[in-house]
Amino acid sequence: QVQLVESGGGLVQPGGSLSLSCAASGMTFSLYDMDWYRQAPGKPRELVATVTSGGRTNYADSVKGRFTISRDNAKNTVYLQMRSLESEDTAVYYCHATFTLNYWGQGTQVTVSS
Secondary structure, three states: OOEEEEEOOEEEOOOOOEEEEEEEEOOOHHHOEEEEEEEOOOOOOEEEEEEOOOOOEEEOOOOOOOEEEEEEOOOOEEEEEEOOOOHHHOEEEEEEEEOOOEEEOOOEEEEEOO
């Protein structure tokens, strides 16, 4: 049974930093493209960043230069390092895995507020 478990969310002040982790189990992690999505209240879920099985990365324009996605295949974990956080980054952040099927984590709340 595939599981994606996010951690690391919380409350941070504007301009601060936060790191998210997503631990995967029940899958051959290295074969999957891994993404981070986010959903703010009243808004559709949006793609934030992707790291492919081959290690290529891609980012939404709104987070380029501030967020970094990475993966550790030995630990079956994908990370999202976020810096220079803004109130507009407040959302529930979801981990997503794609190969032949796709899977979602349960989400972790990130709140950027003073």
